[in-house]
Amino acid sequence: MIFHVDANSFYASCEGLFRPDLRGKPIAVLSNNDGIIIALNAECKEAGFARGDAYYQKKDEMARSGVTVFSSNYTLYADISARLNMLYFRYTPDVEIYSIDESFLYFPSWDKKSLAETGSSLRERVGIEVGIPISVGIAPTKTLAKLCNKLAKKRGGVCAWAELDGDAELAHYPVGDLWGVGRSKTKLLARHGVDTALDLKRFPLHRAKECLSITGMRTVQELNEVPAIDRVERERHQNICSSKSFSRAVYDLDEIKTALSDYAQEAVKRMRAERSACRAVAVFLSTNPASETGEYYGNSATAELGEPTSFLPDIQGTALRLLEGIYRPGFRYRKVLINLIGLESEVRAQGELFVDDGTRQRNDALMTACDRINDRYGRGTIGPGSRRLVAATDRDGNRSAWVMKRDFLSPEYTTKLADVPRVR
């Protein structure tokens, strides 16, 4: 049996955790650059706000409704996520961490009663030890467990498939709300007369494969209680990408280069943390696609590296060269992205013939030293000489466009000594 465990309004719950003064009051968390609402608690939803709302449009209304607004604090959310999973591992060694706020827990099939009890106990323990509200869905397949979880949110936090009249529930469940059925599949299914989860459960397998491909067929199997979706348990990522929108339009190549250098350093740091090396680098540059003023321009370029590498100067140099190739003067650029592609184990990577191991070792030692300095004195303290063509703030202290806007950032309560809350 599978438990699907999901934290409710996770980012908003994390922010509320250290602010008991906000209990029962609306909370919203904003995206990078304080652009849109990406998480809101129940009180905030009740006040009429929704995920995806642009902050600058709702700002005044939110202030009137007494909403407390936070910028994204991923350091905090990642730490709380780790605490949740540590607790899940006490219940079963078999935990698949699916996202920052969702995990699948695998249990041997005990009798139904003790499973639902286990779900309630888990919820209670998490409430006491981590302080974040969670929901638990229990079913024989991942798709059904996720469905039960959605039902659980309205039914006391725990919902077991075995205790439901399955077909009756599926008949009320819109097919588009199922895991793995997005907008385009919903549209396509409607043409075949499939509107509810029950319709899809009864959809013939061979036809499902024809019109929905293998993934859609698996969804049909899972609705019929046949496990078909594998776990994703990967030692390392296949790609690592880093990107941020600028806080306003940027025209200047040097400014974009500075941002790209920063993202390259960030991506390489993450790659080195899992001891991987990449085979290729891709860069994407674009103006704001949503903008009604100004012409849209977006372009990307990819380059293979000589050998799989995690050496920042090589990766960054390649990225900057790619950027120069796709940059066109005169556009109002809003975003640049770097993607490290074809990741493999650094140890196993096939080396280039004429690069000697001494060079590799020196490069690695250099990168390790840089990582340590940046960990200790802050991101961007040291890096390749080509970065920081444009300073983070100008002479008057104005923030440069490539520096993220985060006006409502909460403290790093759990990961920075100076930010640990004081109690009396």
Add this chain to the structure above:
DNA sequence: TCTGGGGTCCTAGGACCC
């Protein structure tokens, strides 16, 4: 002025292999 960031999987088609 201002609308997020980071991923995975699948498919089709081309290049190439013996």
Add this chain to the structure above:
DNA sequence: TCTGGGGTCCTAGGACCC
């Protein structure tokens, strides 16, 4: 009337996820 059979690897683009 007729052109072999059976593969792998790679890439771009689409769909989907949180």
